[in-house]
Amino acid sequence: MTIDITGLPPERIDFAVSPLAELGLALHALSEPGHHPGLHGWATATAAGLKPDLADRLHDAEFLWRNTFSDVFMPFAGLPGGDGAPGATLAEDLDLLDRLSDERFTSAALEFTCSSQYGVKTPSALHDQAVRTRALDLAATRGPRQVEFTRRLLDDPPTVRAWVRRLLEDCEQAFFADTWQRVRVQLAADARHKAELLRRKGLGDAIESVSSALALDRDGTRISVDKLTEGRTTATDPEPGAGLTFVPTSFGWPHLMVLHAPGWRPVIHYPVHGPELPSPASVEVLKLRMEALAHPMRMRLCRNLARSPYTTSELADAHGITAPEVSRHLAVLKKAGLITTRRRGRYVQHQLDLTVVARLGSDFLEGVLR
Structure with missing residues (x-):
């Protein structure tokens, strides 16, 4: 996914909560x-404390945030000619939501799936029968409540x-006011820190501090976002006004979301990383690891390598294949970053990196250790 920032003035790049x-x-x-x-x-605690009426209404509208994250939650990016700034309070943000046109609100609210039509x-759908029919068809795949809502x-x-609006205001009264009071200081501090980093060291350093899944190209004209989806947008579209907004979230990890709908200012919604949260592997590295582990012989080798270090000769003897065959399999595993190698005297030993493998999934790790 790419965001074209050619000609975008630095002062039009914002970090805001x-x-x-x-x-x-x-x-x-x-x-x-x-x-x-x-x-x-x-x-668990929040769900248990919800009144039945509010829980039912949340169920009616959950497609706005469950399968996809609707752009209605970032109305500041969809107001033509706006300054691109979110509200300081939930009420102010909801006032911005009220300023969206019916057409724009409806289009954002009815984005039920990660559809190829998003970009x-x-x-x-309020005026075009074919688009209306498609919206109802998509709603039908989500369930009868979605059809009724649509x-x-x-x-x-x-x-x-x-x-x-009443639903979101009731959420604030029921649980979100206390939640926001707890997280807003951290989010505001993160936004200030990254804005200062942008001012002092430039966009490259600021982007690097946001996520390892973001990259600025050599010319400084395009931001790439490493996601298993494709899309492109520009931060200089005159309709919403030039600008790019970074919004930190305490609840978002592991999601890194990009608003890139036509006619909306692009937004990068990024999780604030605590020291306990690992940086995400790139999609290319994830692909290498999954392909490496898909081979049955490499799975069998991993069973040995998960338990203790082995030399190439030991693995060849254990599995009845030649040392060159073992070396080829180990090269694939090493390229994917799944094994470590160390020398002990005249011997070279290989071992599975359990920390890396655990991040791929506990089922695999338990399987090779079983």
């Missing part, structure tokens, strides 16, 4: 606790928008 964006990810963590094991205690400017939104946008 958004209460509404953080509420959206808090709701996502409630709906998908498996994505966020570090938040299991918070999610394409299409007619409004019909109501397409038939009466103002009423549904007021319903959504």
Whole structure:
């Protein structure tokens, strides 16, 4: 995924916090606790404390944050000619949401899946029958509640928008006010730190501090985001106004999200890393590791290498293959960063890096150690 920043003045690059964006990810963590094991205690306690009426309404609207993260949670990026700044409070962010046109709100709210149409400017479902039909078809794949919500939104946008605002305000009263009070200081400090880094050392250093999945090209005209998806946008589109916004989140890890819808200012929504959170491997490295482990012989070699260091000759003898064959398999594993090598006198020993393998999944690790 790429963001073209050619000709973008440095003062149009902002680091800012958004209460509404953080509420959206808090709701996502409630709906998908498996994505966020570090938040299991918070999610369990919060869900248990919800009143039945609020829990039911959240279930009605959960497609806004469960399968995808709707752009309605970052309205500051979708206001034509706006300054691109989020609100200081949830109420201010919701006021910005109210300023979105019905067409723009509806388009963002009905993005049920990571659709290939996301990066394409299409007619409004409020006025185009083909787009309306497609929205209803997508809603049908999500369930009857989504179909009902979609019909109501397409038939009466103002009423549904007021319903959504009341829902988010009730979330603030029920749990988010206390949550935001706890996390906002950390988020504001992170945004200030990275803004200062941008001012003193430049965009390259600021981007590096955000995530290892971000990279600035040699000419300083394009930001690349290492994700298993494709998309491109520009930070100099005159419709929303030139600018790029970085928004930190306490609830987001491991998600790194990029708003790149046509006509919206691009936003990079990044998790604030604590010392306990590892940096993400690149998609290319992940691909190498999965391919390396997919071979049955390399799986068998990993069983030995997970237990103790082995030489090439020992592995060849244990598996009844030649030393050159073992060397070829070890080269693949080493290129993928899955094994370490050390010399003991005249012998070279290889061992599986359990820390790296554990990050790929406990099932594999338990399998080779079983």
